[in-house]
Amino acid sequence: MIVFEGVTKRFGAWTAVDNLSLTVAAGEFRVLIGPSGSGKSTVLRMMNRLIAPDAGTIRVEGEDIARLKPETLRRRMGYVIQNIGLFPHWTVERNIAAVPELLGWPRARVRDRVTELLALLNLDPERYRGAYPHELSGGQQQRVGVARALAAEPHILLMDEPFSALDPITRGALQAEMAAIHKATGTTVVFVTHDMDEALALASRIAVLDRGRLVQTGTPLDILTDPADDRVRDLVGREDWGLKRLAVETVAERMRPGETAPGDPLAAGAPLRQALAEMVARGTDRLPVVDGRGRPAGALHLADLLRGPDRA
Amino acid sequence: MRGGLSVLLTDRLALGSVVLAALVLGMPALKPLFAAAFPALDRPLYEADGFLALTLDHLALAGGASLIAVLLGGAAGIAVTRPFGREFRGVLDAVAAMGQTFPPVAVLAVSVPILGFGPAPALIALTLYGLLPIVENTVAGLESVPEPVREAARGMGMGPGALLWRVELPLAAPVILAGVRTAAVVNLGTAAIASTVGAKTLGLPIIVGLNGSNPAYVIQGALIVAALAVVMDAGFDRLAARLTRWRPGGA
Numbered sequence: 001m002i003v004f005e006g007v008t009k010r011f012g013a014w015t016a017v018d019n020l021s022l023t024v025a026a027g028e029f030r031v032l033i034g035p036s037g038s039g040k041s042t043v044l045r046m047m048n049r050l051i052a053p054d055a056g057t058i059r060v061e062g063e064d065i066a067r068l069k070p071e072t073l074r075r076r077m078g079y080v081i082q083n084i085g086l087f088p089h090w091t092v093e094r095n096i097a098a099v100p101e102l103l104g105w106p107r108a109r110v111r112d113r114v115t116e117l118l119a120l121l122n123l124d125p126e127r128y129r130g131a132y133p134h135e136l137s138g139g140q141q142q143r144v145g146v147a148r149a150l151a152a153e154p155h156i157l158l159m160d161e162p163f164s165a166l167d168p169i170t171r172g173a174l175q176a177e178m179a180a181i182h183k184a185t186g187t188t189v190v191f192v193t194h195d196m197d198e199a200l201a202l203a204s205r206i207a208v209l210d211r212g213r214l215v216q217t218g219t220p221l222d223i224l225t226d227p228a229d230d231r232v233r234d235l236v237g238r239e240d241w242g243l244k245r246l247a248v249e250t251v252a253e254r255m256r257p258g259e260t261a262p263g264d265p266l267a268a269g270a271p272l273r274q275a276l277a278e279m280v281a282r283g284t285d286r287l288p289v290v291d292g293r294g295r296p297a298g299a300l301h302l303a304d305l306l307r308g309p310d311r312a
Numbered sequence: 313m314r315g316g317l318s319v320l321l322t323d324r325l326a327l328g329s330v331v332l333a334a335l336v337l338g339m340p341a342l343k344p345l346f347a348a349a350f351p352a353l354d355r356p357l358y359e360a361d362g363f364l365a366l367t368l369d370h371l372a373l374a375g376g377a378s379l380i381a382v383l384l385g386g387a388a389g390i391a392v393t394r395p396f397g398r399e400f401r402g403v404l405d406a407v408a409a410m411g412q413t414f415p416p417v418a419v420l421a422v423s424v425p426i427l428g429f430g431p432a433p434a435l436i437a438l439t440l441y442g443l444l445p446i447v448e449n450t451v452a453g454l455e456s457v458p459e460p461v462r463e464a465a466r467g468m469g470m471g472p473g474a475l476l477w478r479v480e481l482p483l484a485a486p487v488i489l490a491g492v493r494t495a496a497v498v499n500l501g502t503a504a505i506a507s508t509v510g511a512k513t514l515g516l517p518i519i520v521g522l523n524g525s526n527p528a529y530v531i532q533g534a535l536i537v538a539a540l541a542v543v544m545d546a547g548f549d550r551l552a553a554r555l556t557r558w559r560p561g562g563a
Contacts (some may be wrong), residue, residue: 048467075469085464089482089558099468134560148468158467 001026002047002156002190007056009042009212016042018212019056026061026155029182029189031199033235034209040192043209044160047190048074061155075099078149078157078187082164084141086133092118092144093129099152117147121177139170146178150187159191163198175201196235200224200248208232220248246272251289251300259299261286268297275300325546332539339363339532346528358517358529367536369431370513374503377435378496381442385495386488388443389450390476404451408444416441416502420509429510438502442495449491453484485555493548500544504537514540 002024009017017039024030032040045051046058049070058065065073086095093114100110118125121143133141142162149157159178163171179202182189193199199206200220208215208223208231216228224245227233236244252268265288266275278287285302320326339357346356391397392404420437427433457480465479481488504515514533521529 050463050467071469071471073469074467079464079467081460081463081467083458083460083463085458085460085462087461087465087479087483088458098470102469102474132558134558145464 001059001061002188003059004043004046005057005059007043007046007053007058009039009046009051009053016212017046017053020212020214022207022214022217024188024190025205026188027186029179029191029202029204031203031206032190032192032209033194033196033199033206034215035194035235037211038209039212040194040209041160042212044158044190044192047156047158048077048079075102075152076154076156078151078154080142080145080149080157080159080162082161084138084145086141086144086148088133090132091129092123092131092133092136095133095144096148096151098148103152105152113151114147117150120150120181121147123147137170139166139174142166142174143177146174146181150181150185154187156188156190159189161192161194164193164195171198178202196237197244197247200244208235221245224248243273243276246276246305251275252297254304255289255298255300256304257298260296261288261299263288265290265296266300268292272305276302276305325543325550328539328543328546332536332543335536335539336363336367339536346532350528353526353528355526356528358520358532360520361512361516363514363532363536366512366514366516366533367540369511370500370503370515370537370540373431373434373506373511373513374438374496374499377438377503378442378492378499380435380439381446381495381499382492384439385443385446385491386450389447389454389488393451393454394472401451404447408448414441416498417505420502420505424509431506431511434503434506434509434511438499438506441502442499445491445494445498446488447491449494450484450488453487453491454480456487457483482555486552486559489548489552489555493552496544496548497541500537500541504533 002022004020004022007017007020008015020039020043022043032043034040042051046053047060047065049065049068052066060073060077087098090098093111096114096117097110100113105113114129115125118128123140123143128136128140128144133144136144145162149159163174166174175198178189181187182202191199191202200223203220205217205219206223207217208228210231216223216232218226223232224236224241227236249272250268251266251270251272251274254272255268263282263284266278268289268291275287279285279302287300289297289300291297320330340359343357347353350356388404392401416437419441420434423433423437427436461479461483462475465475470478503511503513504518507513507515507519514537517529517533518537521527521531521533
């Protein structure tokens with residue numbers, strides 16, 4: 001858990017972060033989003049003390065981080081940046097092993113961990129272990145960057161626009177892997193982006209920042225259906241709002257259990273946006289749905305996509 | 313054996329070392345050759361000092377000066393790229409730029425009236441001259457380390473010491489090595505001239521030969537200095553290849 005209380009940071013006359021209070025719960029995938037200059041990266045970099053606040057306190061897992069040695073704090077957190085920053089003179093294996101080595105892990109444990117992480121990030125361990133960063137594509141380099149950040153099993157992973165410089169296909173693949181890793185490890189993720197689609201796809205909660213202040217916090221659905229003001233509406237995008245809405249809910253939430261329908265089935269975990277695309281492509285208003293094990297679960301009707309979300 | 317021979321003939325470092333050793337240890341055996349080439353000379357072989365002793369003294373002077381220059385210049389270069397030393401950067405740059413404009417022979421000439429004759433002034437003069445390329449390249453090398461790499465290192469919990477030794481210096485090493493190479497090349501040549509100020513080096517047979525119109529002495533000293541230069545150059549190439557294995561196209 002990360003708690004900001006009344007945190008302010010100025011750079012000269014510019015107030016980057018203005019009296020910010022924010023709580024990131026343990027295990028959550030928290031996306032910080034805002035236009036450039038909103039202070040989102042500054043907020044992230046204060047969490048691992050790369051930047052010191054001028055006022056306010058920041059607590060990580062109950063401890064005031066101003067009292068911790070910066071190196072101790074940082075070794076407990078993974079850190080991934082847009083420019084990746086792999087060590088070009090070290091192999092992939094040594095890059096990933098960097099933090100475990102700083103922490104003095106035994107050699108065999110480090111090696112096993114490297115193998116495990118390369119497999120987790122879909123890089124063949126035997127092929128890539130001994131490669132140098134310049135031999136990898138941008139997407140592969142950032143996979144290694146993520147593996148390096150996860151190496152010492154941190155409770156918290158800080159990611160500063162990690163996928164912004166990648167091509168859309170690679171970005172999509174890494175987003176999916178990141179979501180899967182978050183689900184599997186339960187690591188708290190704080191993820192900075194300026195891309196609302198990325199935020200909606202990944203976040204369990206979003207914090208919208210503007211000019212160093214918190215504008216709104218909430219789930220992706222909250223942000224979409226109940227934007228706090230025009231700034232949030234602009235970030236969400238007015239034109240394809242409906243499609244974004246459908247992207248944050250799954251088929252399972254709108255299907256009629258027990259019903260059947262003809263045609264190739266859709267997975268219950270698929271986003272509604274994909275269901276709509278299928279309906280348009282097939283020219284039908286009903287699709288069969290199967291659960292995670294491929295068993296029939298129900299049917300989805302076009303009419304169900306058109307009503308508002310079920311709010312608990 | 314044939315494999316061994318072909319390696320020897322294509323490997324500049326190995327071949328140069330063998331030629332160097334043969335010249336240093338076997339020069340007396342070439343006496344009949346020099347006698348035949350220069351029949352007018354009474355003494356066709358320089359025999360006042362052994363060539364091995366001269367070579368070792370030469371290497372001690374050039375190598376010692378280079379080593380001291382690496383330690384001092386490296387430390388100065390590291391210091392001005394740290395937060396505490398940043399304000400001295402301008403001063404160091406000015407001194408380095410000024411020093412580079414003096415030819416090494418001039419540094420040697422100026423040091424004699426101040427320090428007198430012998431190996432000590434030669435050592436100090438060579439060290440001073442060698443400092444400049446090393447300082448400049450250390451600063452340039454450390455500043456060439458990409459900022460994202462630094463940020464990633466700090467962000468993962470490397471302290472200033474780990475950042476310097478594990479990341480910055482290894483990445484700067486090829487550039488620093490190029491500075492050391494420049495210093496060593498200059499020192500190897502200038503050490504020969506240092507025998508004019510009383511240091512015993514391979515320059516001694518050359519100077520004596522020039523003064524006494526004995527071209528055989530000049531050739532004998534020059535041959536060994538040339539062989540030393542080839543071996544050193546090949547050695548630096550080998551070292552540079554090792555330090556840049558991680559680069560695109562690295563060995």
